[in-house]
Amino acid sequence: MFSKAFSSPSKAYWVIQGAGLIWLLATVILLRYYGLGWIVALVDASIFSGVFLMGVFVLDRIFSFYIPKGINTWLLLILPLVLSLIGVLIHRFSLELIFDSDEELALFLKSHLYLRWAIMALAEVMITLLAIVVSKLEQQQATQRRELHIMELSKEAELTQLRQQLQPHFLFNSLNSINALVVSSPQKAREMVLLLSDFLRGTIRKDHLTWISLREELDYLNMYLEIEKVRFGHRLRIDFKVEPEVPGFSLPQLLIQPLLENAIKHGLYGVTGEVTVILKAWKNQNYLVLSIENPYDPETVSQGGLGFGLSSVERRLYLLFGRNDLLNKKALDTIFIVELKIPQMK
Structure with missing residues (x-):
């Protein structure tokens, strides 16, 4: 998706990096609002941003090779939901493993699990839909370019045919005149x-x-x-x-x-x-x-x-x-x- 959505790898790279940085800063600020310390907030936000970007990367790889159509369009919703659920579970267990003695943090993670899942799922669904739309637009542009190329080839072929008709037309007239002059x-x-x-x-x-x-x-x-x-x-x-x-x-x-x-x-x-x-x-x-x-x-x-x-x-x-x-x-x-x-x- 991202590989199709952007015209050059450098542009896609900077967009993804920028989105990840914004996600990280927003998460840190939100966690600080809930009263977590700076170190815990930075570690939490870093892991949360990492699993989010990993989910986006997996979605990119999947939908770069396969875009659901017809009855399979439900995958556009189900896959981001599943990947975001896996992401928040990895995030929770990672933090519990790092801060195993912090019971207050464990309670905080448990009470906000579904909220985190909803936020990540919503973001990944939106990114998926956006990338699919961009991909469709690029396919339309490619189709238009092919049609224009075909039209140009058709014009060239018709111009060639017109010239091939003109030359014999003039040639036949000249040969008829030569035929008349041969005797006279x-x-x-x-x-x-x-x-x-x-x-x-x-x-x-x-x-x-x-x-x-x-x-x-x-x-x-x-x-x-x-x-x-x-x-x-x-x-x-x-x-x-x-x-x-x-x-x-x-x-x-x-x-x-x-x-x-x-x-x-x-x-x-x-x-x-x-x-x-x-x-x-x-x-x-x-x-x-x-x-x-x-x-x-x-x-x-x-x-x-x-x-x-x-x-x-x-x-x-x-x-x-x-x-x-x-x-x-x-x-x-x-x-x-x-x-x-x-x-x-x-």
């Missing part, structure tokens, strides 16, 4: 394969939980855009508008790429001319804010089908921050805007 433009197909290889080599090795600077993320985005430019040619134009103070800000790796891929897909859908996708980045209080704007045709693009990229980023943000308000979408006439807010941990 073999040189562009070869160029796209090399760019795709470089991009995947740089991203697969990264830990999905690692935060990187916006500057590094933009480097990955430029590699990705080189692939898309081979795919769409002169039709695709990307305009970066990044404030000077934000390239050093941090964000989860490859968080923007699915949004940019979604913007390119829906911006170029049903459009034959040149399309400009605008990516902006700025600071707002303790947030790195990014917005991606792309043209879209309200008549051909359903707002209900915004793609896998947006939903995966929304889920990833929730797993990382526990919030659903960090990604906002809105349509203004023929412009679709996605705004992303990333809390800065520093």
Whole structure:
């Protein structure tokens, strides 16, 4: 009980020593009140405190290995009563043995036997119940820690799964484009394969939980855009508008790429001319804010089908921050805007 009730042995040691000292002093004062001499009172109190602490130690050993439940809870009362009775009997016989010629003391011990038993039993019962409560609380805390650990593992597993879904999603799109270019433009197909290889080599090795600077993320985005430019040619134009103070800000790796891929897909859908996708980045209080704007045709693009990229980023943000308000979408006439807010941990 005490071994579980306190976080370190030194703390438990000092608490037990302090309780024993208080018990000793209180006993001495009480015995002096009843008229016993100092020597008798000190010996009496020392033995009484010793048997009390011994009883507490025995209870500690018993309930450290076994906590009664159900119909066995009566042991929480019976054991302290039995141990306290044994303690007061040992105390009485010890004093009678030490002061064998003191008949007045023997009479005093006999007349106060039940009072001593009641006091010691009450104290040991209270200590037992207190230690059991503390032990239960510690078990609850341990259970909560395990549940939190399981939740963290679950989040990591889902984040890993999301990333494994995102990479094939982008990869399949690129392979379809390569397949289309093989016949019409073999040189562009070869160029796209090399760019795709470089991009995947740089991203697969990264830990999905690692935060990187916006500057590094933009480097990955430029590699990705080189692939898309081979795919769409002169039709695709990307305009970066990044404030000077934000390239050093941090964000989860490859968080923007699915949004940019979604913007390119829906911006170029049903459009034959040149399309400009605008990516902006700025600071707002303790947030790195990014917005991606792309043209879209309200008549051909359903707002209900915004793609896998947006939903995966929304889920990833929730797993990382526990919030659903960090990604906002809105349509203004023929412009679709996605705004992303990333809390800065520093």
